[in-house]
Amino acid sequence: METHSNEKATIGESEKFKSDLTAIELDGIKLNGGQYTKGAIAFVLFSALAIFVFFVNLTIGDSSNIVFGHIFNFFVDLLGNFGLWVMLAVMIGNLVLHIWAKYIDRGKSGSGLAKFYEGENIVYTILYFIGIFYMIIFTLHVNVPGFEGPEMFVSGATGGTVISFIVLPVGWIILTGAVFMPFLVNFGMLEFIGTLLEPLMRPVFKLPGKAALNAVASLFTAATLAVLITSRLFKQKVYTEREAVILATSFCTVSIGFTHLVVATAGMSHYFVQIFATGMVVCFIIAAIMIRIPPLSRKKQTFFDGREQTEEERTADARFNMGTVKKSVDRALKRAYTANNPLVEIKKNVIDAAKIIPQVMTLISAVGITALIIAEYTPIFQFVGQIFQPLIMLLQIPNAAEIAPSMLVGIAEMFLPVLLIADQVDFLTEQARFFVTTVSIVQIIFFAETASVIIAAKMPISVKELVICFFERTLIAMPLVAIATHILVR
Numbered sequence: 001m002e003t004h005s006n007e008k009a010t011i012g013e014s015e016k017f018k019s020d021l022t023a024i025e026l027d028g029i030k031l032n033g034g035q036y037t038k039g040a041i042a043f044v045l046f047s048a049l050a051i052f053v054f055f056v057n058l059t060i061g062d063s064s065n066i067v068f069g070h071i072f073n074f075f076v077d078l079l080g081n082f083g084l085w086v087m088l089a090v091m092i093g094n095l096v097l098h099i100w101a102k103y104i105d106r107g108k109s110g111s112g113l114a115k116f117y118e119g120e121n122i123v124y125t126i127l128y129f130i131g132i133f134y135m136i137i138f139t140l141h142v143n144v145p146g147f148e149g150p151e152m153f154v155s156g157a158t159g160g161t162v163i164s165f166i167v168l169p170v171g172w173i174i175l176t177g178a179v180f181m182p183f184l185v186n187f188g189m190l191e192f193i194g195t196l197l198e199p200l201m202r203p204v205f206k207l208p209g210k211a212a213l214n215a216v217a218s219l220f221t222a223a224t225l226a227v228l229i230t231s232r233l234f235k236q237k238v239y240t241e242r243e244a245v246i247l248a249t250s251f252c253t254v255s256i257g258f259t260h261l262v263v264a265t266a267g268m269s270h271y272f273v274q275i276f277a278t279g280m281v282v283c284f285i286i287a288a289i290m291i292r293i294p295p296l297s298r299k300k301q302t303f304f305d306g307r308e309q310t311e312e313e314r315t316a317d318a319r320f321n322m323g324t325v326k327k328s329v330d331r332a333l334k335r336a337y338t339a340n341n342p343l344v345e346i347k348k349n350v351i352d353a354a355k356i357i358p359q360v361m362t363l364i365s366a367v368g369i370t371a372l373i374i375a376e377y378t379p380i381f382q383f384v385g386q387i388f389q390p391l392i393m394l395l396q397i398p399n400a401a402e403i404a405p406s407m408l409v410g411i412a413e414m415f416l417p418v419l420l421i422a423d424q425v426d427f428l429t430e431q432a433r434f435f436v437t438t439v440s441i442v443q444i445i446f447f448a449e450t451a452s453v454i455i456a457a458k459m460p461i462s463v464k465e466l467v468i469c470f471f472e473r474t475l476i477a478m479p480l481v482a483i484a485t486h487i488l489v490r
Contacts, residue, residue, distance in 0.1 A: 039337030094358030
């Protein structure tokens with residue numbers, strides 16, 4: 001057995017080596033008693049902090065939320081309307097840098113900035129201009145007395161929803177998440193959960209067990225954070241291209257808190273438990289199906305650096321046995337021991353967050369508000385949504401004609417389906433409202449937030465594929481939710 005100093009020098013030769021250790025490489029590391037103790041202390045301490053921040057609900061004043069929610073809401077409230085000016089300045093700065101990198105420098109300098117924007121094209125330029133335009137109008141409307149922005153851009157059904165309730169919070173969600181994310185993914189919890197759940201996740205969902213942590217984070221925090229955790233782990237070569245895309249499109253569900261709001265808006269609070277439970281079961285069934293059909297099934301099993309995933313990596317822990325628990329603890333302690341200093345990880349995460357925040361906010365503003373304008377001021381979603389009416393009638397769900405448009409409008413914003421029926425609560429049957437509400441929370445992909453974050457994070461999936469995934473999820477969900485509706489709602 002090597003001494004502590006020699007072992008640490010071998011394990012921690014460089015940050016890159018430490019952060020890139022795979023589960024198999026961790027199994028090959030030998031630690032002495034003192035090193036195990038240090039790993040155990042780091043694992044327990046930092047995992048407890050992560051659990052407290054991301055999963056513990058606290059009531060402060062009149063607000064009941066998880067600690068993570070209280071933290072980012074504090075900053076949103078602290079800046080108030082001035083935060084709109086800050087975010088507008090950030091968006092404009094991003095556009096200026098994008099134009100310089102893409103149309104002036106054109107990669108000639110070989111700078112990091114040019115490389116950062118090299119994957120963007122004219123579509124991004126247009127979306128950045130549109131997003132900033134919406135942001136300018138809304139910021140002036142809110143902050144300048146006497147300036148009344150066009151209703152189409154600033155109403156509660158369009159810009160008021162996207163900017164106030166999505167764009168403003170999402171910047172702080174990303175930044176706050178960057179500070180606390182290392183405690184969730186870098187100090188052993190991922191290995192502990194992942195090894196234990198590998199025998200379930202790998203055969204059913206073709207995902208590593210650690211993917212379950214992403215799904216849980218999504219339920220208790222926000223879908224945006226879950227997408228960013230997935231993107232981060234993909235770039236750290238924890239997930240392959242296929243695994244990352246499956247997670248982002250199938251497991252980054254809306255949070256429990258937001259589900260409460262959706263259910264209440266539909267006048268179905270007394271059915272919350274049934275709707276939430278049905279939604280989770282249906283999400284898992286949809287995921288198990290979608291990973292086996294295009295476009296997700298065609299994604300490559302390669303890591304971010306282009307390395308092909310080996311068969312050993314896919315099957316090493318696919319069966320549960322008496323040694324699985326011991327192995328999960330062993331890997332967790334080794335990961336915690338070999339991890340970088342928390343401050344190093346936080347600094348790295350915050351820098352990465354600062355890079356992506358302007359793009360995420362601008363794209364959400366552009367795509368989200370445009371989608372809501374189309375939904376609110378044109379009959380496109382209502383017209384196209386009628387294609388679902390025959391299927392709804394076949395499934396024997398009441399009020400098929402009235403609820404058919406809500407099946408499609410969720411691609412713009414997942415709250416829209418219930419908003420479409422909110423003024424018909426007294427008219428629509430409980431079965432119809434149960435059906436609409438549950439389908440809306442399992443569609444997952446909507447361009448006012450999750451889809452825009454996936455695009456901004458430059459994950460390996462196209463807009464066309466995201467749209468296809470949305471329709472696949474909806475068509476698979478409808479009969480499943482219909483069965484639950486007929487069983488649970490009388």
